[in-house]
Amino acid sequence: MRTEAPRRYPTYAPKVPRTWWLRTAPFRRFAAREFTAVFAAAFSIILLLFLFALSRGQEAYEGFLRWLGLPAVVVLLAIILVALLYHAGTWFRLSAHILGRREASRGAVIATLVAIWIAVSALAAWVYVAL
Amino acid sequence: MSGKSMALRVGRYRPERASEPYVDEYEVPASDDTVVLDALNYIKDRIDGSLAYRWSCRMGVCGSCGMMVNGVPRLTCSTFLREFGSGPVVVEPLRYFPVIRDLVVDMSDFLEKLRTVKPWIIRKDDRPVEEGEFLQTPDEVDRYKQFSMCINCMLCFSACPVYGQDPDFLGPAVIALAHRYNLDSRDQGHAERHEVLELNNGIWDCTFVGECTVVCPKDVDPAAAIQRSKVSTATQTLRSVVWPFGGRE
Numbered sequence: 001m002r003t004e005a006p007r008r009y010p011t012y013a014p015k016v017p018r019t020w021w022l023r024t025a026p027f028r029r030f031a032a033r034e035f036t037a038v039f040a041a042a043f044s045i046i047l048l049l050f051l052f053a054l055s056r057g058q059e060a061y062e063g064f065l066r067w068l069g070l071p072a073v074v075v076l077l078a079i080i081l082v083a084l085l086y087h088a089g090t091w092f093r094l095s096a097h098i099l100g101r102r103e104a105s106r107g108a109v110i111a112t113l114v115a116i117w118i119a120v121s122a123l124a125a126w127v128y129v130a131l
Numbered sequence: 132m133s134g135k136s137m138a139l140r141v142g143r144y145r146p147e148r149a150s151e152p153y154v155d156e157y158e159v160p161a162s163d164d165t166v167v168l169d170a171l172n173y174i175k176d177r178i179d180g181s182l183a184y185r186w187s188c189r190m191g192v193c194g195s196c197g198m199m200v201n202g203v204p205r206l207t208c209s210t211f212l213r214e215f216g217s218g219p220v221v222v223e224p225l226r227y228f229p230v231i232r233d234l235v236v237d238m239s240d241f242l243e244k245l246r247t248v249k250p251w252i253i254r255k256d257d258r259p260v261e262e263g264e265f266l267q268t269p270d271e272v273d274r275y276k277q278f279s280m281c282i283n284c285m286l287c288f289s290a291c292p293v294y295g296q297d298p299d300f301l302g303p304a305v306i307a308l309a310h311r312y313n314l315d316s317r318d319q320g321h322a323e324r325h326e327v328l329e330l331n332n333g334i335w336d337c338t339f340v341g342e343c344t345v346v347c348p349k350d351v352d353p354a355a356a357i358q359r360s361k362v363s364t365a366t367q368t369l370r371s372v373v374w375p376f377g378g379r380e
Contacts, residue, residue: 010146011229011237016295024202027292030340094339098358 033090039083046077088117137161137212138219139170141182142199144230152230155179156219159212167207167222168196171234184234191348194284198234199223204289204346226289227298241285244301247327248309253320265317278311278356280349287343287353299332303343303353306334310356313363334360 017023021031053064067073092113100106136158144152157178159170168186175182186196189208196207201221212220228236287303294300309328312318328334337357344354 009231011231012144012146012150012152013229014152014226016227016292020292020295026342026345027340030292030338034338094341094358097341097344097355098362 029090033087036083036087036090039080040087043080043084046080135161137170137215137217139167139174140219140221141171141174141234142221142223142230143182143233144224145181145232154221155182161212161218163211163213165212167198167200167205167210167212167220170212170220171207171222182234183232192282194282197225197284197286197289199226199289204286206284206286206348209348225285227291227295228285228289236285238285240298241283241288241302241305244305245283245308248301248305248312248324249320250308250312252312252315252318253323254317255319267316271316274316275311275314278307278314278351281308281311281351281353282349284348286346286348287351290342290346292340292342293336293338297332297336300336301327301333303337303357304351306337306360307351307353307356310360313360328360329364334364337361 021027050064053060068077092110095113096106096109100109139157139159140154141157142152143155157170157174159165159173161170168189171182171184171186175184184196184198184207186208187193188195191206191209194206197204198207199205199222200207200210201215202223204225207222212218222234224230224234225236228238228240231237281304283304285304287307288294291300291303294302306328309324313321313324313328334357337354339354339358341354344352347353
């Protein structure tokens with residue numbers, strides 16, 4: 001799309017350093033937001049493995065539950081939880097930026113999202129306890 | 132004048148003298164109401180007439196005097212020296228643009244991209260003037276007004292690491308202005324802007340770093356314009372696939 005007309009004058013184009021994302025605090029927060037998406041992917045894979053084990057019968061399912069109980073896996077899941085909470089928080093803020101026109105309505109968007117989040121978590125907890 | 136002074140480190144690039152840029156340091160008078168542009172004018176008038184930079188209105192309207200001030204894209208006419216304590220203040224040309232001379236950057240890329248999104252009202256059924264104006268309600272004006280405040284100062288481009296990584300990215304201000312016309316009730320040019328905006332190097336290249344909005348001196352909020360543009364495109368595509376008759380109303 002860019003039409004490169006030959007320049008009639010010399011120019012200097014500084015190189016962008018590979019570490020640009022470390023340069024300022026907002027860039028570092030952006031990098032943290034993007035990096036924590038890796039943990040969202042990791043959790044999705046664990047969830048898929050869980051469903052796969054479930055489909056292969058009781059033995060496979062119980063084996064998977066034993067794997068989930070391993071100390072190393074518990075530590076991994078704890079790290080994933082923290083990363084996902086952070087990641088979700090960043091997207092609540094970003095969603096508010098997209099949907100809310102003024103600061104007040106942005107607060108309302110975040111409040112709504114958090115309320116939905118709590119409601120869905122409570123529903124999931126209730127299903128887990130009830131069954 | 133309080134008699135105080137401050138050091139200004141100014142990025143210089145003079146291709147006829149040196150192939151690489153360098154820094155010149157100047158001592159300028161600094162009172163509470165001195166802005167960076169005043170300091171540059173002081174240097175140009177009293178110390179070093181060879182310094183090159185762009186400016187015009189001195190009041191944050193024309194968008195000519197954007198530069199990097201201590202690493203942040205700012206309008207130098209609205210940036211007071213007093214913000215920086217005892218200094219020094221580092222003034223450099225806008226980041227990610229090729230530098231022509233000292234603090235002057237090449238704007239061609241921005242201007243060419245701006246033209247590609249057709250930032251004007253497009254009508255399929257143009258009416259003769261005798262039939263009167265296209266009326267808009269205050270609500271209809273409100274939908275796009277914020278995005279129409281852009282002064283093309285390009286600070287958002289210099290704040291955008293996506294543009295820094297990929298110079299083909301359409302860029303924040305250009306997308307915000309395209310969005311402004313797409314939101315205008317008088318406009319019928321959405322389809323004409325579609326290809327540039329929604330295909331290669333358009334809205335989907337944006338990773339929502341959000342710094343364009345932070346640096347915008349006119350509160351245009353290009354980041355929101357781009358994300359809302361993504362939402363409306365995705366919704367339209369989904370409707371055309373899922374809804375009967377392509378979701379047409």
